[in-house]
Amino acid sequence: MSFGKQTMKVNIIGGLGNQLFQYATAYSYCKKNNKKLVVDVSEFTNYDVHPLRLDKLSINDKFNKNVKGDFEKIYYKILKKVSFLANVAGHYFEKGLRYDDLLLNNNKITSLTGYFQTEKYFASYHDELCELLIPSETLNNYQNSIKEMINNSNSLSLHIRRGDYLSNPEAQKTHGICDIKYFNRAVEYLLNNKIIDNNTKFFIFSDDIEWCKENISFKNEIIFVSGDSTSPEKDMYLMSLCDNNIISNSTFSWWGAWLNKNKEKTVIAPCQWFKEKSLDSSDIIPAGWIKL
Structure with missing residues (x-):
């Protein structure tokens, strides 16, 4: 005790x-x-x-x-x-x-x-x-191929949280989900501020990647990452390798960006973290991140 x-x-x-x-x-x-x-x-x-x-x-x-x-x-x-x-x-x-x-x-x-x-x-x-919170197990061939693409490109990760935020009534009431308009605004901000350009590759991470394939589109090249639900830490690690990050109102998203070791990174986060307004989220988003 x-x-x-x-x-x-x-x-x-x-x-x-x-x-x-x-x-x-x-x-x-x-x-x-x-x-x-x-x-x-x-x-x-x-x-x-x-x-x-x-x-x-x-x-x-x-x-x-x-x-x-x-x-x-x-x-x-x-x-x-x-x-x-x-x-x-x-x-x-x-x-x-x-x-x-x-x-x-x-x-x-x-x-x-x-x-x-x-x-x-x-x-x-x-x-x-950042050194302690990386996977101890080896990436598989597919994950290594995604890692190579990220490392060899100007890369942006977008994490789109759906899953239990939609299926679980309590989670939906507490969190809500970020809509497509939020991700469009985030991409527009990065383009307008020349943080990314037309050659930037967008890596989409999500717990509902099939929905993303049907509903998410940008002019930039998009790589829809088939996540590993049995090893989410590996998906988080891949997110952290991207040059810049757009996150959802999710602690999984948050850590994918926080573990990004790029000193020049820009992280876009939703200004409304909780749908439940009584919850105080004022300390969650780091001061250096952009809230939209």
């Missing part, structure tokens, strides 16, 4: 994008406070919404897969509800979506629980995280 003072545990849950936010924040915390990181992935034992993929990256930290017992589950529920007890025990539970500048400066934390969807927690470790 409680870890030693020199060890800090992060509880991992959610899709790949959320897994990366949680890990990156914990990594940054441990670096700043000189602690060893334990990556707790025990929740995935009984979680069938998204697969664990964090363990398929080039991360060297210890993974804990031991399932919590009934007593430990009750213990965490009590701590989550009683802030005073949580603070005494060294457990940090995220209170909201906004950045908490007290988190990284509290060296008594032994456990982190939350989503931490802002680079403000880990931006200073960008170069290190």
